[in-house]
Amino acid sequence: MSIINRIPPLPLAARWQKHFPAKLLPASPDRNMIRKSVGRKLLANQELCDRFVRSLKIRPDEVIIEGYAGVGALTRSLLSGGESSKDASGWSSTLLEEISLESQTQVASKSRSKKGKYPSWLDDLPASSSMASSSTNPKAETEAEAQGDSSTSTKPKLVVASEGSIELLVRSFNYPPKADTLSASGKPAASDPYTREIPVLQTPLHPNLLLSHSTAYVWPTLPKILANPLVVEQLPVHDPTLIGAEATKRSWEDPEPPITLVCQMPDSSIGEQLAAQWIGSAVGDPGQKRTWIWEWGRIRLALLCGKSLYDRIMAPPASIVNCKLSILTQALFDIVPLPPFHHVVNVDKQSRFTEDRPSKPLSSVPISAETPLGIPSESSSSSNGLITQFEAGIPKNQNRTQTFPLDFFPPQTTSQRLIGKPLDRPDLLGLMLIPKLQSPILASQKDTWDYVMRRMFVRDTLTVRAALPNLNFGAETLITNIEKSNTNTNTDTNTGEDGEGFRGIPVNGERVIRDLTIPEWLRIVDVFDKWAFKPDNLILDSGNPDETSREVGQD
Template sequence: MFLSRSPLNRVARINGFSAQIRTVSDKPSTRTSRARRVTLEDFAREPKKKKKIGSRFETHPDSPEDKTHLPPRDKWRQIFAWVPVNDRVSLSNPETANTVAECFVPKGNTDRVIIEAFPGPGQLTRSLLALPKERIKKLIVLEQEPKYLDYLRPLAALDSRLKIIPFTALEWDTFDRVEEQGLLDDVETFPWDGGVHPNLQFISHLPITVYGEQLIAQILRLIPNRNWLFKFGRVKMNFLLSDYIWQRLTASPENALMRCKLSVMATATADFQTKMYDELQPYAEHFHPILVKKATDKLSNRRIGVPFQAVEITPLEKQVINPDKLDTWDYCIRRLYVRKATPLQQCIEDLGPGAQSLIPKLSATIDPKTIIRDITVDQWASLIQEFDAWPFAPTDLGINDAKLDNYGGRGILNRY
């Protein structure tokens, strides 16, 4: 039977199709609509977000009007809470700060010229200024954070001994500014073999980031050639630093976990002493910032809450490193420490093609089977002496491999 081609039948068929289309269109669509492109006009129409209370440049409502005095410790987290200084640990307990100041500048010291780096809002600074005035002749603080400066500048108005350099100690130009302002003109140069400098002293809270470690690495590197403050003599340095950094600085060859390039350079250039440890525990009772979460006692990280201690670092009178060979030391230690768990005889070729020929000459002082991290400072001195005398030693001792260039703080810190 054939369907009729009459106009009425065509109309019926069209109506039937229309009904089907309406039925389908009534169902919810599963297609995802294309997102409208955001334009600059949309941003212009949006209301501006209010600054978070306590941001870097905004005064917190709990801040005291008289900033010669610091706010209560329980307010520090709100008043000084902003990202740029979350890695900046500083003393917050005034009684602890008094004890540390007495430890760093004890009775018997006179006319000290002290450079204090990373003072934070100045709890330790206040304690240093509170010592008997004959002990400290001048206190030069290096601080760039605006909110911390708010609590330091009023002190300078009250005590002429305090000099503020509003720049970070992570840039060597900051120390140039200290000298350009004549703040060290009255510091005498003291003979290297005449003992520790009787007047000049460096004090610092050390940031817990890699930049803090790089800073102390570069400072130690400046000792053999007597640059920086060491041009005045053997200047004593006091640090408040994390136990993690301290273990890396002082690790012996037996400490396989913490022994590193920094340990070798530190042992070769300076003497290290812990001055206060138990008195600074637990962390939360003495330092800012305080963790909301439970503090950790693990040493293998740079997190806030790792135990801190007060230490003293003094340049050695007799330096193992010849200033003229400092680049050679850098080159050899960096190259070989890439494979620090490998025996010397298997990785000495990393110093250059043909370096295997040095093994017979080194055998008198170093067992070729000694793994790199077990080599002592005296053995490093022998290795570097033989490498320097080797006719085929590379003439370009620069290290361009980014994986190797993580020691010494190149870039923001690199100067000497």
């Protein structure tokens, strides 16, 4: 296979609809067994893609797995280390001659075959072949400098782009449309999308880019990509006594691997479902063998997500949108805001507000000042100084990014009168989630955390005393141990009928659910978990076979 070592630039975002109809975005690898990924949004402004990638601070020998790659704007930025605009300016149509005849004949579209050239949007490219921004922002350069964007970036060792719509892969990367019908062994692929092999192919466009016709919605997809031989040979060997993918896996306590999962999350219930499962799956105890992608260690998650998901993850106590996902994420991960930036303090539940509002706690009593039990003293993440400290969920020193409709695809509007008007808030916002070495959530109490928070957040304006009956009949008796002080107790003890040694901090019964902090939730969960009359089954079953296969309800 001839490799031309450069991917041709995309057309201006205003012309994307011509070559990449939005109807292709929800498509899945198996329309009969995998639901469509509705609500998908892509970052279409190449400069914004570059700024997002530069903010990742790509490490030497980094391997990036990209989910929901779409038409490849972010993929191009990832390959260039955040300098795709510079790479595009040097692109020439003469490089097309280096594409082998074999790869040209694999193009599926009849219209492109008649033209005899790839890409199909060649005539739409600007005369300079440069990646001009689809919007004009005179403050872009100044803002980029203020937010610490570097002019020089490290390029990743490998990027694996996974996309569920094969037509998008064909149109964007010249992907062979029939290559995934057979497994690597030459035998017919299994019909079950959860057990069959995941295709990972070398593209003729770039030596560091692999393509996969798959979707991150299927739970085993990402581990199978990491275990693919083409990917394994690019991963650092951690244990030389093992072979293949097993040699690249590491324990949770080992140094963080140079692996980052990047994903443009669907802005829908599917995206929130995925985020909740990925976040919840990071629960584990020290020394415990992990599952899913965590078999490779503390992999970073870099997400471009919709406003609602962003707000819920970032919501601090006393915020209107503070919820179960907020507590879990902040307990398990260090959170780093990434561009595009537009954080709103105390946003409403529909994420309609665009300006900060003061948040006032609903509780009539303050939080306990006791030293909590079972809470790690400090963050143990060591990801090249990326951790951005923020108080009350408010990122420090982050200017808001001005965006326009055509910076995203599909755009909110294509009206010529409105496309030049700035959006009130970006359609996608960036987040980096870096797993903590230690968290207060024990693996044995994972289902208890889920159950307690689901039940008590049903009415988050109730006090703890009023909400306890929602847990189970007779649960109001737990208030004694929840309120009891741990002063003068043995901090190494985690049990005790009289309340001594319960983890977390005492919680006054008049504290309001919405205002509770992680140490307070820890006390409530620990007391409930050790209650003799705790329900035997704490898992809420969805009853849908497809959802059950993805372990929904178990995260």
